[in-house]
Amino acid sequence: xxxxxxxxxxxxxxxxVQLAAAEVIAAYPITPQTPLTEKLSELIAAGxxxxxxxxxxxxxxxxxxxxxxxxxxxxxxTATSSNGLLYMSEQxxxxxxxxxxxxxxxxxxxxxxxxxxxxxxxxxMSQRDAGWIQIFAKDHQEIVDMTLKAFRLAELVHIPVMxxxxxxxxxxxxxxxxxxxAQTVREFLPTYDYAHTLDPEKPESLNTVTLPDARNDIxxxxxxxxxxxxxxxxxxxxxALQVWExxxxxxxxxxxxxxxxxxxxxxxxxxxxxxxxMGTLANQFHDVxxxxxxxxxxxxxxxxxxxxxxxxxxxxxxxxxxxxVLVYEKGLSYGNQGALxxxxxxxxxxxxxxxxxxxxxxxxxxxxxxTEDLYQTLKTACLQEAxxxxxxxxxxxxIGLQL
Amino acid sequence: MQDDPQQMIQIRWHGRGGxxxxxxxxxxxxxxxxxxxxxxxxxxxxxxxRRGAPVSTSxxxxxxxxxxxxxxxxxxxxxxxxxxxxxxxDVTVGLKPGGxxxxxxxxxxxxHQFPDYRVAVANVTKLGIxxxxxxxxxxSGIIGALGKxxxxxxxxxxxxxxxAEFVGRKPEENxxxxxxxxxxxxxxxxxxxxxxx
Numbered sequence: 343x344x345x346x347x348x349x350x351x352x353x354x355x356x357x358x359v360q361l362a363a364a365e366v367i368a369a370y371p372i373t374p375q376t377p378l379t380e381k382l383s384e385l386i387a388a389g390x391x392x393x394x395x396x397x398x399x400x401x402x403x404x405x406x407x408x409x410x411x412x413x414x415x416x417x418x419x420t421a422t423s424s425n426g427l428l429y430m431s432e433q434x435x436x437x438x439x440x441x442x443x444x445x446x447x448x449x450x451x452x453x454x455x456x457x458x459x460x461x462x463x464x465x466x467m468s469q470r471d472a473g474w475i476q477i478f479a480k481d482h483q484e485i486v487d488m489t490l491k492a493f494r495l496a497e498l499v500h501i502p503v504m505x506x507x508x509x510x511x512x513x514x515x516x517x518x519x520x521x522x523x524a525q526t527v528r529e530f531l532p533t534y535d536y537a538h539t540l541d542p543e544k545p546e547s548l549n550t551v552t553l554p555d556a557r558n559d560i561x562x563x564x565x566x567x568x569x570x571x572x573x574x575x576x577x578x579x580x581x582a583l584q585v586w587e588x589x590x591x592x593x594x595x596x597x598x599x600x601x602x603x604x605x606x607x608x609x610x611x612x613x614x615x616x617x618x619x620m621g622t623l624a625n626q627f628h629d630v631x632x633x634x635x636x637x638x639x640x641x642x643x644x645x646x647x648x649x650x651x652x653x654x655x656x657x658x659x660x661x662x663x664x665x666x667v668l669v670y671e672k673g674l675s676y677g678n679q680g681a682l683x684x685x686x687x688x689x690x691x692x693x694x695x696x697x698x699x700x701x702x703x704x705x706x707x708x709x710x711x712x713t714e715d716l717y718q719t720l721k722t723a724c725l726q727e728a729x730x731x732x733x734x735x736x737x738x739x740x741i742g743l744q745l
Numbered sequence: 746m747q748d749d750p751q752q753m754i755q756i757r758w759h760g761r762g763g764x765x766x767x768x769x770x771x772x773x774x775x776x777x778x779x780x781x782x783x784x785x786x787x788x789x790x791x792x793x794x795r796r797g798a799p800v801s802t803s804x805x806x807x808x809x810x811x812x813x814x815x816x817x818x819x820x821x822x823x824x825x826x827x828x829x830x831x832x833x834x835d836v837t838v839g840l841k842p843g844g845x846x847x848x849x850x851x852x853x854x855x856x857h858q859f860p861d862y863r864v865a866v867a868n869v870t871k872l873g874i875x876x877x878x879x880x881x882x883x884x885s886g887i888i889g890a891l892g893k894x895x896x897x898x899x900x901x902x903x904x905x906x907x908x909a910e911f912v913g914r915k916p917e918e919n920x921x922x923x924x925x926x927x928x929x930x931x932x933x934x935x936x937x938x939x940x941x942x
Contacts, residue, residue: 348778348785374791459791511814516774516787628812713815 344597345521351512354482354519355421355447355505356381358489360391361527362445364419368396368407372426373459374509375449379421401426405433405446412442413548415539417493419444423509424451424458427465431472434502438473438575440549443496443534444503445489446474450621450672451509452707460708461509463620464673466649467681469504473575475582476650478620479507480606482519484647487599490522491589494531498589499582501575510708511622522597530596579651586648602645604653605660609635610642614665615724617643618657618686623670623704623711630717639724646682654689661686662693668723670702670716670741679738698729701738709742716741753784754897755817756804759836760826763796765884768910769826770804772888776898776906777806784811799834806897822895825849826869826883828857837862843935847890849883853931860936865894867930869922876922878915885911885919889926900927 349357355378359367367386369379385391398404404420411418422430427448437444448466452458466476477492479485485507492503507513538546556567566574587603594600606624609631610616617627624645634641644660646653661667667690669683678684683701690696700723705711719741729735756773760766767789774787784807790800803817819839828850830836837846837859846862849869857864869886876886885907892900900923907923908916 348775510791511788514789514791515814516771516785517811518778518783518785622814625812626815711815713813 344523344526346518347521348516348518349482350377350514350516351482351485351507352376352378352449352514353381354485354521355489355507356385357521358486359419359445359447360385361522361524362419362490362493362531363392363417363528363533364445364493365393365416366396366408366411366418367393367420368398368404368411368418369420369422370398370401370404370426372401372423374451374461374513375421375423375426375447377513378447378449382419401429402433405430405437405444408444408446409433409437409440409442412437412444412536413440413538413540415534415536417497417534419446421447421449423449424453424465427469428453431469434469434472434474436549437502439571441500441575442502443493443500443536445492445496446502446504447485447489448504448506449509449513450506458707459509461511462672462706462708463506464706466504466506467673467675470650470681473501473579474650475499475501475503475579475586475648477503477505477648478646479505479512480622480625480645482512482517483599485512486519486521487593487597488647490527490531491586491593491603493534494589495582495586497534499578499585501579501582506621508622520599526596530593583648583651583653583656602647604646604648604656606645606647607660608643608645610644610660612640613642614640615642615668615720616661616664616666617641617668617670617720618646618661618682619643619670620646620649620682621672623672626711626713627670627716627720630713630720633717634721634724637721639721641720641724649682652685652689657686658689658693661690661697663695664697666698666700666723668700668702668720670704672703672705674703674738679736683738698735700735702741703738704741712742753805753807753811754822755820756806756822756824756891756895757817757820757836757839758802758804758824758826759830759834760800760802760884761796761830762798762800764800764826765882766800766824766826767802769824769884769888770802772885772903772906772910773891773898774804774806775910776902779906780898780902782806782808784809786811786814788814788816790816799830801834820844822847822891824887824891826887828852831857845894847887847894847930849887849890854933862935863894863932865890865930865932867926869926872925872929873922876925877918878922882919882922886922886926889923889928890930892923893927893930894932900924
């Protein structure tokens, strides 16, 4: 039986991992992720979850344990935030290069220095090129559903998946959600069966020094070189978008929720101006959009649910004919501009009627994101008559600075 | 409160670190959800809180799903778990005219003059002790005052949710505290302007 309850985002994630029947949890505590793995350790200690909890001395080891577990054919999970994710960085690349189907929740938090325990997206953005699939949840229901779907995706495409959700805004906030029926989850997510499980009876050579050129193996079969292996990772990551859509469709059939695996639009159908954002920030725009619609402005908001692989064609098709796209984000590539903005701009470049683009940086390190500020900046952008120079238009605007 | 689907009821809780304001807000969140409010968001404000320092938490309640998780700026109701916080924090900041201010205070209602607001006062600390709780446990009791003055959820549902939250931690005494406070809460109407809370 599915169950409707009200609880924190961290507990929602833990219950999803329990439902997914992960067998190894390895984690190191870091705010605001800690309550998630605490909850998992409680479930395991109470015998409510048949899994091994490995308390490690660092995030690097946490992911190392998960890599080992997945290599042995075991479903593994970890979670982290902020500097903890960065401390894992080397292992992130290793897990992706090894094509191990791990799932990790990243409870997004600003990066030190200076220390901040509060929310932004810089941790996830800094790891966008590690070869992981990155998805972003907007509420507790999506945390649960995306975590379950993430295990299936990772195990189908052999690429690890990072489920991102906003620190505090979701992790420590209580809101209602539905927990799916355990038996239906088992049918949706069958036992993990790994073709290359470490087995002394069947020795394999994995991830050794791989020469620049392809070469024949001992049986005379041509094997890829490093560049070919990397090309395959890229290609299969691009193809993972379609797999993600198929998984979502199957999920929707079984559980009745879904239909927006890649983009989640709100009032975008006839919109002239579309906000693009990820995570809770996109939901915060709902009321802003309603208000501006009441004032006669054709505005919508498009939540990007999956950031890597970037749904280049899908999002470009969705936005190519609007007047302007306003990208609000909680992180940036220092010395350039918002990473999401740059990605979107590049996706739209091939389209002849591409819209104007503007970039807004908000909420770094938990700086309050006033709904009124979102309303004012969006309204100003929509009503802007004369455009500035190309350089001015392309320069990110920081909202809520207190300098 | 009105039963308008668009209407959101926003409650800001002020307490001291360790006093249990978050737990109280959680219990009310649970009770309102179980009473049919589909949109309930309880978001603690996290800072560098330590034991004894003033802390606050937000509770938004609506019939429909809530999309905006930003902190409450204009509450309909403010709940204060310790009247001495009134000397340290402007708890009424943003409180809508005619809004409800609930205070745990040993002082009589007339000592808490807020002409723009409905004010509800009960000596939650004293009633908690009478109910069999350790001195200073006020987070279950204050829920009784909200039940009486807020009119959001009936006291039976609140009692059930208190009992569930405090399993293994004197559930009956905590429920009794809320019920004693419910009976003892005194309410004054705003002395100026129209009441619209």
